[in-house]
Amino acid sequence: MIFSSRLIEDAVNQFAKLPGIGKKTALRLVLHLLKQEQSEVTIFSEAISRMRSEIRYCASCHNVSDQELCRLCSDTSRRKHQVCVVENIRDVMAIEATQQFSGLYHVLGGVISPLDGIGPDSLNIQSLIKRVEEKEIEELIFALSPTMEGDTTTYFITKRLDSHKIKLTAISRGVAFGGELEYTDELTLARSIQNRIPLEQVAMK
Amino acid sequence: MIFSSRLIEDAVNQFAKLPGIGKKTALRLVLHLLKQEQSEVTIFSEAISRMRSEIRYCASCHNVSDQELCRLCSDTSRRKHQVCVVENIRDVMAIEATQQFSGLYHVLGGVISPLDGIGPDSLNIQSLIKRVEEKEIEELIFALSPTMEGDTTTYFITKRLDSHKIKLTAISRGVAFGGELEYTDELTLARSIQNRIPLEQVAMK
Numbered sequence: 161m162i163f164s165s166r167l168i169e170d171a172v173n174q175f176a177k178l179p180g181i182g183k184k185t186a187l188r189l190v191l192h193l194l195k196q197e198q199s200e201v202t203i204f205s206e207a208i209s210r211m212r213s214e215i216r217y218c219a220s221c222h223n224v225s226d227q228e229l230c231r232l233c234s235d236t237s238r239r240k241h242q243v244c245v246v247e248n249i250r251d252v253m254a255i256e257a258t259q260q261f262s263g264l265y266h267v268l269g270g271v272i273s274p275l276d277g278i279g280p281d282s283l284n285i286q287s288l289i290k291r292v293e294e295k296e297i298e299e300l301i302f303a304l305s306p307t308m309e310g311d312t313t314t315y316f317i318t319k320r321l322d323s324h325k326i327k328l329t330a331i332s333r334g335v336a337f338g339g340e341l342e343y344t345d346e347l348t349l350a351r352s353i354q355n356r357i358p359l360e361q362v363a364m365k
Numbered sequence: 366m367i368f369s370s371r372l373i374e375d376a377v378n379q380f381a382k383l384p385g386i387g388k389k390t391a392l393r394l395v396l397h398l399l400k401q402e403q404s405e406v407t408i409f410s411e412a413i414s415r416m417r418s419e420i421r422y423c424a425s426c427h428n429v430s431d432q433e434l435c436r437l438c439s440d441t442s443r444r445k446h447q448v449c450v451v452e453n454i455r456d457v458m459a460i461e462a463t464q465q466f467s468g469l470y471h472v473l474g475g476v477i478s479p480l481d482g483i484g485p486d487s488l489n490i491q492s493l494i495k496r497v498e499e500k501e502i503e504e505l506i507f508a509l510s511p512t513m514e515g516d517t518t519t520y521f522i523t524k525r526l527d528s529h530k531i532k533l534t535a536i537s538r539g540v541a542f543g544g545e546l547e548y549t550d551e552l553t554l555a556r557s558i559q560n561r562i563p564l565e566q567v568a569m570k
Contacts, residue, residue: 162461164436164454165429171416174409178394189383190416191455194429198417204379205414211376212398212406224370224399231369249369250396256367 161187168194220291222267222284224249232256232264239263241298245288245317247271247310251303263301266291271309272316280316289320299327306333306351332357366392373399425496427472427489429454437461437469444468446503450493450522452476452515456508468506471496476509476518485521494525504532511538511556537562 163169175186218230242263268283304310334352335344368374380391423435447468473488509515539557
């Protein structure tokens with residue numbers, strides 16, 4: 161791509177660094193911004209820059225936050241004895257969108273993955289143990305990826321909590337609602353048969 | 366979508382204003398930037414902001430430029446007597462990418478479209494007339510959209526140039542190379558039959 165302006169070229173290259181955005185899309189975005197009022201573009205670039213420089217992480221659950229404690233942790237109406245363990249803040253948002261969970265979260269910041277150099281110390285595991293030890297938590301609900309790394313992480317944390325009387329659960333995995341059996345991958349189908357639930361326990365709505 | 370931080374929410378909303386980017390993609394981009402070093406994000410936001418505030422337009426062809434004259438207009442090796450009339454700078458880049466044109470450009474900034482409130486005065490038409498009058502231009506090549514608006518614009522400009530002895534051409538339209546006749550839309554096929562070219566004139570490579 162030949163640019164007649166270095167300013168355009170720089171902006172396109174910056175956009176093209178974002179995931180899922182190629183040079184052509186980047187150019188389309190840049191040309192769109194070029195047509196906007198300068199004040200609009202300033203608002204855009206400042207929102208991005210402020211987001212990164214002023215963001216804080218909740219001292220309790222490590223969710224993103226504007227305050228010391230995030231909106232969820234400081235919400236007194238939520239059930240403080242239930243904590244859902246997730247990998248990242250996107251998972252928090254996905255679960256919040258279901259409106260089915262009114263407990264608190266603990267964002268690990270990833271899962272244990274030795275191949276990627278991510279050990280237990282790179283994650284917010286120590287603070288989770290501390291939370292269990294200090295706060296009145298009755299149940300930890302694990303909602304990590306159903307991968308070897310996710311399972312390893314769940315196993316590692318549960319081992320560390322062996323001495324604590326606490327209910328440990330995991331969100332159920334299986335054939336998606338509306339999913340056709342014949343199109344479900346073998347692993348999912350196999351697991352959902354192994355983890356079958358007595359009919360009277362199935363939550364139906 | 367429920368955000369636990371207003372900073373994140375602002376940044377997502379800003380990204381979601383860009384064309385083709387919805388809230389989910391915007392969130393993915395924001396979370397990606399959140400994981401980058403702060404200096405990286407500063408470079409990103411400054412490239413966008415500088416691009417809009419420092420951009421200039423070529424005094425001759427209205428292409429984007431860092432100088433008074435753009436890189437193409439100040440290139441002495443290009444044929445100054447051939448000018449290709451295009452709608453926007455993306456068209457300039459598309460034609461430059463073919464490496465088949467070594468003349469200059471004139472960027473109109475759009476086409477005449479009364480329904481959108483775009484009249485001849487909103488476009489860089491007057492400066493094109495002036496260029497034809499003052500410079501030694503022998504040929505104007507119209508490369509506007511093959512729409513009613515594009516055709517109207519071409520007609521309007523050619524009318525204004527009636528008194529000038531200048532060659533007026535338009536890029537050829539028709540079935541794309543590699544395109545199958547049966548899948549070509551009727552209008553394109555009809556036009557490409559009407560505008561058929563004697564075989565000995567067909568440029569082949």
